[in-house]
Amino acid sequence: MFPTFESLIPDKNIQVLISAIIAMVINLRSIPVIINISGLRGLMDNPVKRSSHKTPTPTFGGVGIFASILIGYMIWNFGDEGILIHKVFAGTVILFFLGIKDDLYALSPTKKMIVQVLASAIVVVGSDLRIYDFFGIFGISHIPYVISILLTIFIFVAMINAFNLIDGIDGLAGGIAMIASSGFGLWFLVNHHYSLACLALCLAGSLVGFLRFNFSHTNKIFMGDTGSLIIGYIITVLAVKFIHLNVMHAWEADISFVSAPIIAVVILIIPIFDTIRVFSIRILRGKSPFKADRLHMHHLLIDNNLSHMKASFTLYIVTIVLTVVTYFARSYFSNTELCFLILFLLVCYFLVGNWLEIRRLKMKKEELGVGDKIATATNNNTEKLQLESISAN
Numbered sequence: 001m002f003p004t005f006e007s008l009i010p011d012k013n014i015q016v017l018i019s020a021i022i023a024m025v026i027n028l029r030s031i032p033v034i035i036n037i038s039g040l041r042g043l044m045d046n047p048v049k050r051s052s053h054k055t056p057t058p059t060f061g062g063v064g065i066f067a068s069i070l071i072g073y074m075i076w077n078f079g080d081e082g083i084l085i086h087k088v089f090a091g092t093v094i095l096f097f098l099g100i101k102d103d104l105y106a107l108s109p110t111k112k113m114i115v116q117v118l119a120s121a122i123v124v125v126g127s128d129l130r131i132y133d134f135f136g137i138f139g140i141s142h143i144p145y146v147i148s149i150l151l152t153i154f155i156f157v158a159m160i161n162a163f164n165l166i167d168g169i170d171g172l173a174g175g176i177a178m179i180a181s182s183g184f185g186l187w188f189l190v191n192h193h194y195s196l197a198c199l200a201l202c203l204a205g206s207l208v209g210f211l212r213f214n215f216s217h218t219n220k221i222f223m224g225d226t227g228s229l230i231i232g233y234i235i236t237v238l239a240v241k242f243i244h245l246n247v248m249h250a251w252e253a254d255i256s257f258v259s260a261p262i263i264a265v266v267i268l269i270i271p272i273f274d275t276i277r278v279f280s281i282r283i284l285r286g287k288s289p290f291k292a293d294r295l296h297m298h299h300l301l302i303d304n305n306l307s308h309m310k311a312s313f314t315l316y317i318v319t320i321v322l323t324v325v326t327y328f329a330r331s332y333f334s335n336t337e338l339c340f341l342i343l344f345l346l347v348c349y350f351l352v353g354n355w356l357e358i359r360r361l362k363m364k365k366e367e368l369g370v371g372d373k374i375a376t377a378t379n380n381n382t383e384k385l386q387l388e389s390i391s392a393n
Helices: 012-041 061-074 084-105 109-124 145-166 172-190 194-214 224-248 260-267 269-284 297-303 308-329 335-392
Strands: 133-137 140-142
Touching (some): 012 061, 012 172, 061 084, 109 145, 172 269, 172 308, 194 224, 224 260, 260 335, 269 335, 297 308
């Protein structure tokens, strides 16, 4: 009998690692090709008033992310897929084509929402992947079936759009997704859920390859809606499955976290908090919550003179620090108490955002004041020269 990949490398941990590396290498090699084709075909995102970039940039990085995840994952047969992964890829393909069309023609929010609900329902209903237990948060444990279905679909749609919303500066959406998928992937790997670990770490590896070009000044590409929809969807699958498995093995200290819902929220705290903050402010100001503006935390950081890389890394550090703190705090506090901690952090997020917005306004006023002084001085000098010229004549 001829050898197979699995017989040559029987260790599943090494198989997962190889898949992640393959996904990274494929994306590193495919993105330059995508950039060249986008340039030849004029498939560029032209900057507008609220854009954080100044030159036309390709937006089809999501194509490379999709292909590299698919190829990296399909190398092995782990034998523990069940029905979930098939449904995940069905939903991912749907969102891939939705993203492609949106990057080309800019679809209406309603159409995008309908397709997102469909893709989410395929996984939630089709594989029974749903949140049905709150681990006693605010006294809530078991959730009725219909409510759990609706709640989980809502979480999927909210998180898909949350990643789409934070994709406003170089490296932010990709970096946060890389941190989250790495965290979930390592937990799945340690607990021998190899298919999920492979999916998560292939996403992480693919995003490492993408970030190499997303941060570049000379060969830049954006992930576009194609990429943000896919990573939001897969990350939500990983987060809900992480909670689901911890519910199944609740109170088994070696493998489960009773605080799994809290940990999942904290890992994804930036997209969750930013979406809540921006939507709340827009509604309070009488605007549509879907109206584009520069109220996002990443825009405020950029407008307060941080570079794209510094702003993204600031939010990376916030994510990692809060996740580590929550991980250790779970041993000393109940889930309800940790929930109050998250609410406190949300208030802090609002206050920091408000402070940055006020500071941005002051900086603009100072710039306008300096500009007015320069304009006045220039006019005075011009008038003086004109008077001297007339006197000389």
